[in-house]
Amino acid sequence: MKKFTGKGVYGAIAMGKISVFQKQDTLIQRTSVKDTEAEKARVEAAKAAAAEQLQAIYEKALKEVGETNAQIFEIHMMMLEDDDYNESIQNIIDTQKVNAEYAVSITADNFAEMFSAMDDAYMQARAADVRDISDRIIANLTGNVAVQEDSGEKHIICADDLAPSETVSLDKDKVLAFVTAHGSSNSHTAILARNMNIPAVIGVGSDFLKEVQDGTEAIVDGFTGEIFVEPDEETRRRLLEKQKADEEKKRLLLELKGKENVTRDGTKVNIYANIGSVDNIGAVLLNDAGGIGLFRSEFLYLENNDYPNEEQQFLAYKRVLESMAGKKVIIRTLDIGADKQVDYFHLKKEDNPAMGYRAIRICLTRPEIFKTQLRALYRASIYGNLGVMFPMITSVSELEKILAICEEVKAELREQGVTYSDTMELGIMIETPAAAIISDRLAPMVDFFSVGTNDLTQYTLACDRQNPDIEPFIDTHHEAILRLIEMSARNAHANGAWIGICGELAADTTLTETFLRMGIDELSVSPAFVLKVRDAVRNVDLRK
Template sequence: MKGIGASPGIAIGKVLVKEETKVEVEKKSIEDTKAEIERLQEARERSKEQIEKLYNHALENIGKDEAKIFEAHMLILDDPEYFGQVENKIKSENANAEWALKTVTDTFVAMFENMDNEYMRERAADIKDVSGRVLKLLLGIDTTDFSNLDEEVIIVAKDLTPSDTAQMDKEKVIGFVTEIGGRTSHSAIMARTLEIPAVVGVEGILEAAQNGDTIVFDGDEGEVYVNPEEKVIEGYEDKKKKYEEFKEKLEELKGAKSVTKDGVEVELVANIGTPKDVEGVIRNDGEGIGLYRTEFLYMDRDKLPTEDEQFEAYKEVVEKLEGKPVVIRTLDIGGDKELPYLDLPEEMNPFLGYRAIRLCLDKTDIFKTQLRALLRASAYGNLKIMFPMISSIAEVRQAKKILEEVKEELRSENVEFDDNIEVGMMIEIPAAAVMSDLFAKEVDFFSIGTNDLIQYTTAVDRMNQKISYLYSQFHPALLRLVKQVIDNAHKEGIWVGMCGEAAGDPKLIPVLLGMGLDEFSMSPISILRARWIIRNTSKEEMEEMVNKVLNMATAEEVEKFIDENISVL
């Protein structure tokens, strides 16, 4: 069976199926609505006590970042709009608390699940988790306890909530497989943090696996076997042993340079969304931040962040990195990321619409506030500014002009900032890639955003499962554009990074190295593995391989060639 590799590692063990309690909720007529609301409040309070325990457990056994998930759950329990609607439902329809809670929850979940952004869709899981907890307390249903297991197991479930993963006994839960979910779901993030192998999105796994069955899977490749033949188990036992030895080797690379066998040094940096993500970068020996997505400062709130709020967030990151480079992308809102308080127009095709730099150049007050905060923070470390969604030279020049205006304002106010701050742009639109020779004269660096560049180059919506087979980072058109961008940048003496998923792909790292990529930005957990690949690769040898790759006709041919001739894992 095939799923999505969510957390690396090999797992071999006995199945424990998470039983899905079927919760039947019927609408009942209630006379004493005040007593019913009190019953709801009591379930909320008991939920808070349970979540407080989970928070403390996660804080002690997993980490501060992961414990913050339960802070978010507390906020949902305290949300006056959410539970206000439930209470109104009880009063207006003389309804039971269970039915009112389920009805309102279904509306909220549907709203989040219909968003284009994967991160926002995954927030529906938080609401389900919290409401499910309250609902079970109202109905008197016990929840599954993964903290008190007698033997080593691999959990098989339709899905796992953050509460499920937070209470897992790491010594007993040696892996998990779910029927639904993606790489950015909380359960997947938790698995990577706990270093528990996991595969998600395995269709039909609940039908295929039963309690006590033997299950074997690869958390990298997403391959899952239920009750396999002995030779398959033996093969995976050997693979597991090699993987554990490999992990030990990776730990030894902390503090080492990211340098090829023939002496070419590159930068291995990380993508982050919030200041709290910096801990993971430092823990995995990242050499800086290649992409700080600032839009998360603007989300989950009812008004724009102030200049000082932004300044503190940026300053915290650059100070923690202690002089290492921090590339901060300006606001990339619109398209798949909406802000209710901005009242943006509804668009037929938001991915090609009013978003990112287009919005900022129109709403210059928002843009200037962010640029002021960024410049002020540049006095505290090695901060670089990057503009997203650039498609024309005019946009770059206008953005730089506004930046100069802001610099002038700060000078007149005697505010300190880095006057020589590097300014770069994202290459995520084919027009920018094709004209990269001219763009290279306008900026200090490029960062290639492969996620969108693939989407726009191939005209494939990466969220559309029906055509997902056409979306590939091995597509020859993408690789040709990447090579063109790198060559054009180097002719003008500027450096090139990559912050899309391709930058951390073990198969593509040697190819990108051969193309001359200077900086690889990825998930923090991928950094040490990428360093191992680079240190075991010769750039000169890869340059010869790149010429062959660029002349291939299909993504399948490219991937097969890499597997057979280049892969060093």
């Protein structure tokens, strides 16, 4: 038996035979050509074929992982038409009089190197996207398209790394688990694996692929990040018991549907769901969430080629509220910037975008965008139980400006005879240490707080959460983070406001009791974690 260790990105156990994913390595040779126009025409034909392939992959991803996660393939389609990328290919063909395959390969190398050298972790990740689309164009040029053999059996797919398109293109019904020698837990492939509910381990190391071959028996433990190749009987027995216990736990969780989120001593806790698109509402209802604790409104901006107008936003918010049939829906206002870039916003390149021009800072300096969104939200408020929260707050003066703009919008609507709800709650996200520290001043001004633990962690610990090299230094249970949350809870309740947590820590059931003892009123998690958190809440006794 041989044991390898990486980073588990989806907790589950898989047992079966290994299938090594073989990329079609195409040796690109430079050849001289006389007819450069013919070579450029070949590139256009290969790009057209790539666009059709990517459209098919996008539609498959849409069904399996939802619209938000499928957007990466829309980005790939856009990159196919990028002017700089295409001009580089054409220029190499024209000036060097070389074959199309070579021109695409050199352009891919140059662009990938350029992205990799950038300081922004989000932009660094685009290097893999450039290589993915370039490999697809080259495969179409050479006719060397990768096809995995289909034996009809399920396999543990092992690879050096997997591009997002490769991950989605694999038949989910034939995949037991993913194991990659390289990769980051923030990569698109890791995110897709999580959303496909497939056990996955990344970053096992280059030696791993030298030690395995097709048909080798293995066990993947996605909880611990361990892979056991040709496991002995004791290991097999132990992990089989662990697998059965996990499956039993998931089965028991389903029995919690329709049950209350109440501790053993009778304390009620709201458990809501986080979503990034209107299309995710089905998952919220399927997993029996009590409401939506975080609706990321920026999806409307990310999907558009221009600023979404008031009517488009109003219809989206109205649909969410009507679909939730009176259950609480909390919509976060525009949170663009940092790792979420939109071309038509024309944001400047920043050395440290996570701490830069983003979220509420954009809204307050571009009030026309902010007021359009607020008008749509207030108009939609009569169709359900709406709460609105503002991200990236750091001062009382910011909140005063926000509330003043809200009053302006309400006055305009009244003057125009447009109805809105007088009971719509307004809240802020506690995601900066500054907001937590002055939460006693902020609480009297709002109805609720929602703690964004992802950003609160990176700002408190000075750790860029987009940088995979920093992962060993990120302690999400750090005393400083927990103290800031507790301080915010205490100040919220002292001033008549309620408080929830909508960041990743809300789903960390090792902290559920800690949060409830702090007085947290609501936990908002990914839909798949709702029942798991409900189970944790129902096992807490705050009398002890």
